[in-house]
Amino acid sequence: MLKLNAEVKEIIDNVLLQYHIFDVTQPVMITFPPVCQSINNSNDNAISAPVWSFDFFAKRKLNIIAFNHIGEGNYFDSRTFVSFLENLKQAIAIFPSKVGYGASLGAFALSLHADRLGLSKALLLMPQSTYCKKTAPWDPIVINAKDSINSDMTILDGRTCKTPLTFIYDPLSLPDKLHIDRYQQKGTRLKIFGVGHRIPRTLQHLDMLSEVILQFRVGAIDNNYFYQGLKERRKLTYYFRDAYKKPTISYTNQRVLIIYWHKTKQRLHHLKFEPSKILARLLCSIKKRIC
Template identity: 35%
Template structure:
């Protein structure tokens, strides 16, 4: 627990001496959780990041350059970061050693006035559970689990719920405790279990992404840079431009590759494939309307003017220009007339 000792000593220094000790980078192993930290400036936000499910790192995988989920992104944004990577496949941040560490850590963070929490799925659970303890100001949660306590959430029938019962879901920090944290929760409302978990985060701003799914789909959204840009905005401003966010998700949904990826991820679920097919058809129609609206706003007259000006000296180039104009406005009678003339 090197970070605790370092912070305890650091707090006794004057502000100028504290600044001289930064940046500070290190790591600790807390039973089955690896923590890595990079502290640069107490005037900048301090981000707590907790890893999602889908990884199965072991102690043997750790090395000096190993970076937990969210660590490198925060480092590139030049904010302070303390990132937690669970080890093993079934791990819900329930280790007594980890909890003791967080309880000792919380009162040592007084110089950091802005504290953020960032978590996806299982990591979202940890952010919600430890939010009040760590006195987080803002959180960004991506399809988080709120608890694996079967009394509180009997509707969470995922296989991970049964595996999670090996841990204590009655003791401290087993359920969401947001405290005064504000922020955002992003999820797919067509995923019934995710929707029910999300409803329990009543004080957060809900942002819905249809077709986003849960778990394995995260890699497909990462492919389009979706999570990364949202996280960057959150780290820098602690706010998301909701109008921009909705435009981004609309643009994402108009990508054919997005649906192809989701179809592959859901190949064993006829129910979700049917939902995706319906959504895909609706959005294909939306895309066609979008293209038609865009075409209606295109002025191809400058292309026609250039083609007409050079049609005698460079007829082949004029035809190429007119064909470009035809692609932009397929039914324009003037373009068709000029092409027939030159053809």
């Protein structure tokens, strides 16, 4: 089913697949993308579209099987695609380790299919456990999402996934926390406070994303490396942006003062950028009042 030592790209129903198998004695990565990576289904050249994460692994000559969704209302749930995955499970049985990686919608897709694929483990960044509006009315992402074109949303639920999972999320982002809490297994939980639904971006800006993924591919993410590196997030422009709004009742007055203090320092540090931002906001406000 899988060709060796060749880059292969094909469309399975409404999913674009791209893979390259370099060495069957090494782990294989199975990846699913966030919703923002959707390929426009009106694009007649969908086969030529880039597939999320493929280049990252292929350039390092690491085995990669990457999937990308085509069009809206696509939750990797078509019968044709599910049947393909059931056959793929047999093909990837030869690998010593089968590792999943996905973010947001991609993490949801992994929750749905990790057991079906027989994965050894999976790394989920800020996963949605469900996209059912009745199940998760507390998540704006779910509420604003288009329903599946293939399935009843009530039956698409990743919470029962039995594959060993590692979660990376912001516990102060209440929707993300509630999704994590829905999973029946506790899994390994790595927490990044104060960045919201921006986990991949945060790790990328801290120059940590590549290392975190590569560590997970061959073993476990080093806790000391992870949390030491996160100390630098105070230098990010969006850190503390929303933290002072007290998204959870766990904030003490002392913690709020600390947040205000660091937010003020961050603003002063980036003062040279503030005038243009203030002017842009002012012009936008004036335009709204005139219209």
